[in-house]
Amino acid sequence: MSEITLQIDGREVKAEEGMTILEAAQSAGISIPTLCHHEKLEPYGACRICTVEIEAHGRTNLVAACLYPVEQNLVVRTRSEKVDKTRKVLLELMLAHAPDAAALQDLAQEYGADKARFGKESSFCILCGLCVRYCAEVKKKNAIGFVDRGTRREVIFIPEITSKECWDCKECFPLCPTEALQATFLLTKALMSPSPPSAPESEE
Amino acid sequence: MPRINSPAELEELRKDILSKRDPNRPCITLCSGTACHASGSEEVAASIEEEIKKQGLSAEVDFRKTGCHGFCEKGPIIVIHPEKICYLQIEPKDVPEIISQTIKEKKVIERLLYTDPTTNKKVVHEFEIPFYKNQERLVFGSNGKIDPKSIDDYLALGGYSALAKALSQMSPEQVLEEVKKSNLRGRGGGGFPVGRKWEECRNAPGEIKYVIVNADEGDPGAYMDRSLLEGNPHSVLEGLIIGAYAIGSHEGYIYVRQEYPLAVENVDIAIKQAEEYGLLGKNIFGSGFDFTVKVHRGAGAFVSGESSALMTALEGRVGEPRPKYIHTVIKGVWDKPSNLNNVETWATVPLIINKGADWFRGIGTEGSKGTKIFSLVGKVNNTGLVEVPMGMTLREIIFNIGGGIRDGKKFKAVQTGGPSGGVIPEKYIDLPIDFDELAKAGSMMGSGGMIVMDEDTCMVDTARYFLNFLAHESCGKCVPCREGIKQMLNILTDITEGRGEKKDIELLEEVAAMVKDFSLCALGTTAPNPVLSTLKYFQDEYVAHIEQKRCPAYVCKALVSYYIDPEKCQACMICLRQCPVGAISGGKNQIHIIDQAKCTKCNTCFEVCPPRFSAVRRLSGEPVPPPVKDRVLARRKG
Known part of the structure; x- marks a missing residue:
C-alpha cells in the first residue's frame, strides 16, 4: 500500500491508498459529520451530510467524504460557506421528519438549521438505511428492507423473516438515529398480533 | 443462412441480395413503428396485403413494413418507391384506390398527399415535404427503407460494411483513434466524448470488459431510441460490435425497457440473424475477434437509465445509482470495466467508420459534431422525430420543420432535455442547438426531448409537473434528491393552488441549490433544472401566482x-x-x-x-x- 499525502483543512494528512476522505480525516482527528455511515458497513453515501469541498485536477468539486477515495495532493475543505449553507438545508429537510432526534440536535445547532422550516413529515425515518444494511451485511438476515422508490420509499420489516429472526436480535435498534425503527417494529408486531406466527421457536 | 467468413463474402452476399432486387420495381413501404401502430398501421398493412393479392399484383409489387418514418403526426405513412410518392394518414379504405390508381395506373391520388399549410399546395414526394426537406437524416434515414426484421434489407443498404472495414482494415487502436478524432459526444444526455470513454475502458486493467447499449429511454415524450431500435436494430448492433472491437470487449448487453415490446422483439430477431450470418459469435469475418450480445429487459424505472443504476440493475439488483468517483469504465458491471453508450450513439458509429472522422466533423458546430435526433412534441403542428445537424436553431426546428405552433397560438417556450432539462423562452428562439449552448441557456441536450409550449402553458405548473414525475422516479436513496424534490414539489403545489407565500421563491432557490450540489447521481443534480429555469425566465408568473393569486395562462384551476x-x-x-x-x-x-x-x-x-x-x-x-x-x-x- 502506497502512502498518500493530502491536505485537509489546511493540514497535511498522510493516508493509505484505498482509504476514503472520511477515513483519512478521522485518522487525523478531523471531524466530518456523518449519519448513514457505520464502520462495520459498506459506505453508502445516502445522507450526504459528509459532503466536502475538494480541489483535484484543477477543479473544485463537492463529494461525499465517506466514498471519495484519497488521492495524492488532494485538497479537502470540510467546511466552507457553500458546504455549511448546504448542510443547513439538508438538515432542515431531515428535521422535518425527526425534529427531536438526538442525532440531529447538535448538528442543527452547529449549522443553524431551523427544525420548523419545512412542514412536519409523517414519517420519522430519514432512510439512512443503517438498520437495513446492518441486517443484510452483518446479520445476513435481510429481515428489514426498503420498499418502493422516490418520495414513497420506506423501511419495512418483512413479517415472515421478522417473526423468526427479530425477537432475540434487535441489534438494529440502537443504530437508528431517529427512533423510527422502534415505531416501525412495534407497528409490524402489532399488525401480526391477531395470529402470532411461530414466535416461541426462536426461544428454543 | 450461410455464414459470412470474410468481408469479400459479405460483398458477394450483398451483390446477390441486390441482384434479386429490381430498383425500378414498385415497392410500398408502410410505417409500422409504435406511433403508427397506434394510429392503425396494422389494419392498413392487412388491407395492402389483401389488395395486392386481390388485384393480382403479388408478382409485381413489393410491400415492406418499415420502422418509424418520424412524421408521426401524419401517420400511418405510405411511401411508394421508386417515385417516393408519400401518402399520409392512410386508412384501410384508401388502400384499394392506392393499388389500382398509383401502383397500376401510376396516378397520384391528390387527397392523400401532404398539403403545405402556407401555400396550400399538394406535395407529392416525401423529400419535398418541409418536415423532411429541412432535416439531415444520417442516422435515422434508413428507418423508412428497411424492414427491421430483415437483415438482408440492412445488408442491401450497405449494412455491416463498416464492421467489415474495421475488422479487416483497421486495428482496434485505429478504430478508437477514428472515433476520438470524430469528436462524437454521447447522445444519452451527458455529452461525454465517446472516444475518450472508449479509451479509458480499453486502458482499464482487466481481461473481461463489457459494452452496453442503454435503451432505457424514459423521458416523457421522447422516443427516438425506441424508434431506432425498433426500426433499425442492426445499425445499433453494428456500432456495438465495432465499439467492442476497439475497446477489447467480447460481451455486450442491450438494456432495453420492458415497455418497448417491439424494440425487444426486433432486437432479438436482429441478434439471431446476425448470429446466423456469423456477424456475432466466434471469429467474426475470420478476424479472430469474438463477440456475443445479450438482451436485458429493464423493469421500467426511469432512474435505471442512469449508467451506474443501469449497471446495478444488470447485476440483478435494485436499479439504484452508485457514486462514480471511480468511473464505470474502470469499475462497472460486476466491478469490471464497462462502456455504456446510448442507442443513438452506437448507431452513429458505423457512419463514422464508413465515411471517416473528417466527414463527421464537417457536420455540426465547433463543440458538437454530427446530427442529433430530437423528439419534437407538444404544441407544435408537426410532431415527430427529427434529425438535424447540431447547430440548427430552435426557430428552424420548431417553425420550418415543426410547422409552427398549433391553432395559430403564440410560442412561449420549449422544454429540452427531458424532465430534468430546462425551459428556454422565446428570446432564445434563435439559439443554435448543441450541447454547450443548451447548457449555457440553463437547459440541456439530454437525450433529445423537445416539448414545445404555447401561450396557454403555465410555467409554474410545468415545473410542478416535472417535479412530480421526478418525485416518483427518483430512486429515493439519497436525502437531497428524495427530500429536496419532495419539498420543491410541495412548494410548487402550494403556489399553483393559491397557497404560495412571498418567501417561497427564495426557499425554492435554496433547496434547488442544495439538491444540485449534494445529490448522489445526475438525476438529482439535474432535478432542480425545471424549477431554476422557469424561475430564471418566468419569475413574473411565480410572482403573479403568489402575490395576486393569479395564473396568467388560466391553467391552475384553484x-x-x-x-x-x-x-x-x-x-x-x-x-x-x-x-x-x-x-x-x-x-x-x-x-x-x-x-x-x-x-x-x-x-x-x-x-x-x-x-x-x-x-x-x-x-x-x-x-x-x-x-x-x-x-x-x-x-x-x-
Whole structure:
C-alpha cells in the first residue's frame, strides 16, 4: 500500500491508498459529520451530510467524504460557506421528519438549521438505511428492507423473516438515529398480533 | 443462412441480395413503428396485403413494413418507391384506390398527399415535404427503407460494411483513434466524448470488459431510441460490435425497457440473424475477434437509465445509482470495466467508420459534431422525430420543420432535455442547438426531448409537473434528491393552488441549490433544472401566482374562475346543456349564471360559448362579480 499525502483543512494528512476522505480525516482527528455511515458497513453515501469541498485536477468539486477515495495532493475543505449553507438545508429537510432526534440536535445547532422550516413529515425515518444494511451485511438476515422508490420509499420489516429472526436480535435498534425503527417494529408486531406466527421457536 | 467468413463474402452476399432486387420495381413501404401502430398501421398493412393479392399484383409489387418514418403526426405513412410518392394518414379504405390508381395506373391520388399549410399546395414526394426537406437524416434515414426484421434489407443498404472495414482494415487502436478524432459526444444526455470513454475502458486493467447499449429511454415524450431500435436494430448492433472491437470487449448487453415490446422483439430477431450470418459469435469475418450480445429487459424505472443504476440493475439488483468517483469504465458491471453508450450513439458509429472522422466533423458546430435526433412534441403542428445537424436553431426546428405552433397560438417556450432539462423562452428562439449552448441557456441536450409550449402553458405548473414525475422516479436513496424534490414539489403545489407565500421563491432557490450540489447521481443534480429555469425566465408568473393569486395562462384551476358576463349572455342554453356538473342555471330568456360552488373549472362553457357572444370569461386574480338580480334577458338587437 502506497502512502498518500493530502491536505485537509489546511493540514497535511498522510493516508493509505484505498482509504476514503472520511477515513483519512478521522485518522487525523478531523471531524466530518456523518449519519448513514457505520464502520462495520459498506459506505453508502445516502445522507450526504459528509459532503466536502475538494480541489483535484484543477477543479473544485463537492463529494461525499465517506466514498471519495484519497488521492495524492488532494485538497479537502470540510467546511466552507457553500458546504455549511448546504448542510443547513439538508438538515432542515431531515428535521422535518425527526425534529427531536438526538442525532440531529447538535448538528442543527452547529449549522443553524431551523427544525420548523419545512412542514412536519409523517414519517420519522430519514432512510439512512443503517438498520437495513446492518441486517443484510452483518446479520445476513435481510429481515428489514426498503420498499418502493422516490418520495414513497420506506423501511419495512418483512413479517415472515421478522417473526423468526427479530425477537432475540434487535441489534438494529440502537443504530437508528431517529427512533423510527422502534415505531416501525412495534407497528409490524402489532399488525401480526391477531395470529402470532411461530414466535416461541426462536426461544428454543 | 450461410455464414459470412470474410468481408469479400459479405460483398458477394450483398451483390446477390441486390441482384434479386429490381430498383425500378414498385415497392410500398408502410410505417409500422409504435406511433403508427397506434394510429392503425396494422389494419392498413392487412388491407395492402389483401389488395395486392386481390388485384393480382403479388408478382409485381413489393410491400415492406418499415420502422418509424418520424412524421408521426401524419401517420400511418405510405411511401411508394421508386417515385417516393408519400401518402399520409392512410386508412384501410384508401388502400384499394392506392393499388389500382398509383401502383397500376401510376396516378397520384391528390387527397392523400401532404398539403403545405402556407401555400396550400399538394406535395407529392416525401423529400419535398418541409418536415423532411429541412432535416439531415444520417442516422435515422434508413428507418423508412428497411424492414427491421430483415437483415438482408440492412445488408442491401450497405449494412455491416463498416464492421467489415474495421475488422479487416483497421486495428482496434485505429478504430478508437477514428472515433476520438470524430469528436462524437454521447447522445444519452451527458455529452461525454465517446472516444475518450472508449479509451479509458480499453486502458482499464482487466481481461473481461463489457459494452452496453442503454435503451432505457424514459423521458416523457421522447422516443427516438425506441424508434431506432425498433426500426433499425442492426445499425445499433453494428456500432456495438465495432465499439467492442476497439475497446477489447467480447460481451455486450442491450438494456432495453420492458415497455418497448417491439424494440425487444426486433432486437432479438436482429441478434439471431446476425448470429446466423456469423456477424456475432466466434471469429467474426475470420478476424479472430469474438463477440456475443445479450438482451436485458429493464423493469421500467426511469432512474435505471442512469449508467451506474443501469449497471446495478444488470447485476440483478435494485436499479439504484452508485457514486462514480471511480468511473464505470474502470469499475462497472460486476466491478469490471464497462462502456455504456446510448442507442443513438452506437448507431452513429458505423457512419463514422464508413465515411471517416473528417466527414463527421464537417457536420455540426465547433463543440458538437454530427446530427442529433430530437423528439419534437407538444404544441407544435408537426410532431415527430427529427434529425438535424447540431447547430440548427430552435426557430428552424420548431417553425420550418415543426410547422409552427398549433391553432395559430403564440410560442412561449420549449422544454429540452427531458424532465430534468430546462425551459428556454422565446428570446432564445434563435439559439443554435448543441450541447454547450443548451447548457449555457440553463437547459440541456439530454437525450433529445423537445416539448414545445404555447401561450396557454403555465410555467409554474410545468415545473410542478416535472417535479412530480421526478418525485416518483427518483430512486429515493439519497436525502437531497428524495427530500429536496419532495419539498420543491410541495412548494410548487402550494403556489399553483393559491397557497404560495412571498418567501417561497427564495426557499425554492435554496433547496434547488442544495439538491444540485449534494445529490448522489445526475438525476438529482439535474432535478432542480425545471424549477431554476422557469424561475430564471418566468419569475413574473411565480410572482403573479403568489402575490395576486393569479395564473396568467388560466391553467391552475384553484386560481381560475368562470363567469358569464350578463351583458353578453344571450341565454342560448349551449353552455347550460353542456356543463357536465350542472353548475349553470338559467333558461330561455334567462341570463345564465355559474354556481361557483359546483363549478369544476373544466373549461367546457368557455369553449362552447359561441364566439359572437363570448359571454363566458375566465377570471384569475380577481373576484367573481355577484350574480345579477334581474335575470330576464332583455333581447338585444343586432
